[in-house]
Amino acid sequence: MSIISMPTLLSILAQFLAFKANHVSFLLCSCLMAYLATLYFKSYQRKVYLLDFACYKPGPECICTKEMYIDRSIRARRFNDESMDFQRRIMDKSGFGQKTYVPESLLRIPPEFGIGEKRKETEALIIGAIDELLAKTQVKAMDIGILVLNSSVFFPMPSLSAMIVNRYKLRENILSYNLSGMGCSAGLISLDLARRLLQVHPNSYAVVVSTENINTGWYFGNQRSMLVSNCLFRMGGAAILLSNNSSDYHRSKYQLTQTVRTHKGYDDDCYNSILQREDEEHNSGIALSKDVTLAAGQALKAHIQVLGKSVLPLSELLKFLASLVAKKFLKKKMKPYIPNFELAFEHFCIHTGGKAVQDEVQKQLHLDDWHMEPSRMTLYRFGNTSSSSVWYELGYCEAKGRIKKGDRIWQLQFGSGFKCNSVVLQALRTIDPTKENNPWSDEIHEFPVKF
Structure with missing residues (x-):
């Protein structure tokens, strides 16, 4: 039996230690790479492209002038004289034109x-919008994976x-969602959900x-707070196609860069500002309280503090921060500085909740009339189409030839609950209005109008 010499033993021990050290290094490197990969995939955001959108335009048989609205309300024989006077005053101040739409069934006697x-x-509304969207994008119904x-x-x-799904024979493994009861801001909530699914x-x-259903929400009673919705809401619907395929970049109109949601449901006044209920005679309807404009203002203030952090230039953020410090810590009696959002966005699609809401938003954000024009003209031409309104506004901007490559668009909506939601889009190309077909195309030369 041979005895291993000391030099040989030391050599074997050195090789063992070197082997072990290499394995430890390998394990440490592997763990580090796995950790970094986890961080990367957690922070990774797939780019979401908006190929195109379509807004439904009802036929002439659904046009409801202000005079027709009053006439049909009288003939319904459900409203007393005070209620009719109230509706006349609302219509006079509504900001409506003479071509808004209601379902044909409501115009019958x-x-x-x-x-x-x-x-x-x-x-x-739904089929009309989707048919136009599929025709515009040439995407096959079977290729849709999320609805x-x-x-x-x-x-x-x-x-x-x-x-x-039944109408277009969509595939059996489609991810299908149906949102209800979320008010006018549901359109941007739906977009946010689709964006998260695409990630x-x-x-x-x-x-x-x-979309929204005017027939279901119509009110036949004499509660003033519930009559307002009859005067403001009109027919409308929109369909939007999103993609996370990088190959769709060159044929898409916009990139969806950000979504922000603010919920004020914990505040009782905000929560009750828009409420579906019955009156004393069991007529159901949607009640808009006198606090709805105040609720919108409060929700907007909270909302822009979150949105502003990611979209405003540094100079505006510093001014805003300085005003907060002066107010909260130095106890100076002053209003918080309202950042200039016109430095962050080229176009604004402000929800057409009504003239009072538009006035409040314009005041809060210090927007000029040009930036408010898409919202006011949409209210004038189509009325409040609820969740689809911001797409009619974007259609207005396109029809006017305003959208240039690189432009940033802020879509802002309010809804029951009370909610304030935003979507930020960036134009991937200049939109040529002569090649577009949307509800404004054949009459855009008539706008803007003065009223």
Whole structure:
């Protein structure tokens, strides 16, 4: 039996230690790489592109002038004289023109409110918008992997999203969502949901459909707070196609860069400012309290503090911070500095909640009349189309030839709950209005109007 010499033993020990050290280094490097990869994938955000959108324009048989609205209200024989006087005053101050739309069933004498008429109204809006969207983008229905629909007051069974799946024979593994009861801001909530789904489902197309049912929300009673909604809400619907495919970059109109949501539901006054309920005679409707404009203002103040951090230039952020410090810590009696959002965005699509809400937003954000024009003209031409309104406004900007490559667009909506939601888009190309077909195309030369 041979005895291992000391030099040999030391050599074997050195090799063992070197081998062990290499393994430890390898394990440490592997753990570090795994940690960095985890951080990367957690922070990684797939780019979401907006290929195109389509807004439904009802036929001339649905046009409801102010005089027709008053006439049909009188003939319904459900409103007393005081209620009719109130509605006349609201219509005079509404900011409406003479071509807004209501369902044909509401213009009949007497009006019709059956489930069949409600389905007919909503299906016309949805199918009209989706048909136009698919024709514009040339995307096949079977390629759609995500579907998000919102309709606050009309939610039949099967759902409206199921109706779309059936109508267009969408694939059986489609991710389908039907949002209800979320108010006028549901359109941007739907967009936010679709964006989040696109972050975890690669190589997908998502269709977002935003609409509302006027027939279901119509009120036949004499409570003033519930009559306002009759005067403000009108027919409208939009369909939007999103993609996370990098190959769609060159044919897309916009990139969806940011979504921000603010919820004031913890505040009782904000929560109750828009409420679906029954009056003393059991007539159902949507009550808009006198606090709705105040709720919008409060929600907007909280909202812009969050949004402003990521979109405003440093100079505006410093001014805003300085005003907060002076007010909170130095106890100076002064209003917080309102940042100049015109330095962050070229275009604004402000929800057409009504003239009072538009005035409040313009005041809060210090916007000029040019930037408010898309919102005011949309209210004038189409009325408050609820969750789809911001898409009619973006259509207005496109029809006017205002959208240039690189422009940033802020879409802002308010809704019951009370909620304030934003979507930020960036134009990937200059939009040529002569090549666009949207609800404004054949009459954009008539706008803006003065009233």
